[in-house]
Amino acid sequence: MENISMTPDSTSRNDRTAIIRSTHRGEFWKACPGTTGGYLCCGYQIITPMIGCGMYCSYCILQVYFENESRVVFENFDDLRREINEKLSRWPGIVRFGTGEFTDSLHAEERTGLSVAVADLLEAWPQVIVEFKTKSAVVAPLAKIRRPGKVIIGYSLNTPRMIALMERNTASLEERFKAARQCLEMGFNVAFHFDPIFYYDGWEEEYRQVVDMIYETVTDVKKIAWCSLGGFRSNPALKTRLKERQQHLPLFSGEMIIGADGKLRYFRPIRSAIYRAMQEAFFRHQPEAPIYYCMESPEIWEETGMIGRIQNGLPAYLDDRARALLSVEAGRG
C-alpha cells in the first residue's frame, strides 16, 4: 500500500483525496443490512476492508453514514483474513461477497491493492464468488488476480445526463464500458447496476440507450452475472443534509412517498413504469437477462411480472447465477 498517511489531521479528515490508516475492531464480514418493511433483499455478504470514497455522488448515502470525508483503510488485514477463513469453514453453501457497500471497490485500487488482496484471500474457496462494484475505470491492477473467473466486476451505470449532474469525479459512461470490455478480455465476469434510476423528462429513452450499450459491449452474455435495477430512494437524513448545503433540488424536487422502511421513494406507479421500461429494454436483447430489483416491494415484483421469473426467491436465484459462473471457472481448472 502506498501514499497512505498514518496520522490524520483535521484537514485530511475532510479531504476525499486523503487515505488514512486505522485499525478495525469489529467484524469485517457482515450480511448486507438490506432494508426493513418487507422489501425484497438479495442476501449479499459484505466485506469491509476500507470505508469512504474519493469520488462524489450527490445521492450517496455515505454522506450521512460517516462523519469524515476521507477514506479509511483498515491496516489489520490479517484479522480480516482470519475472520473470513474461519467463518467460511463453517458456511454451508454459495457465498456472494461484495466490498462496495461502504466504498467504491476499485477507485483507490492502485494505491491500496485491497481488491487484489481480497480476491487472493478468497481464491481457495470453491463456493465463493466476489463482486467489486465501481464507478471508476480502474483496470490495470486487476491483472494480478490469478482466477478472474471467480470475480465479478460490477459497473454502476446511469445516463450521461445523470452522471454529469450527480456523479462528480466518476468515470464517464464510455470509460466504464471500455473498462468492462477490458475486464471481459481478462477473463472476469461482469455485472451492471442501474441504481439509482432517476425519473426525469427523457428518462425512458436515455436509460434504454444505456442498456443497448451493455449489449454492444458484451458479446458473450453468459459472462453477465446479474443486472440490478433500483428506482431512486433515500434516507430522509440525506435530504436534510443536502438542504443544509442548498444541494437538494435536483434530487428531491419531484413528489416522493415515505415507504414502509422509512425511506423516501417514488410513487408506486412511477416505479412500476420504470421497471417495465427497463425490462423491455433488456429483453429486446436477451429474453433471459438476469435482471432483478434491489429492495423493492412484493407488490412491484407482482405487478411487473418479476415474481414469475424468479420463483424461488431472489437469494436462491442469485446463488444459481453464481453457481453457473463458478462451474465454468472450475471447468477451466
Ligand code: SF4
Ligand atoms: S461512487 Fe459510490 S461510494 Fe463513491 S460517492 Fe458515488 S455512490 Fe458513494
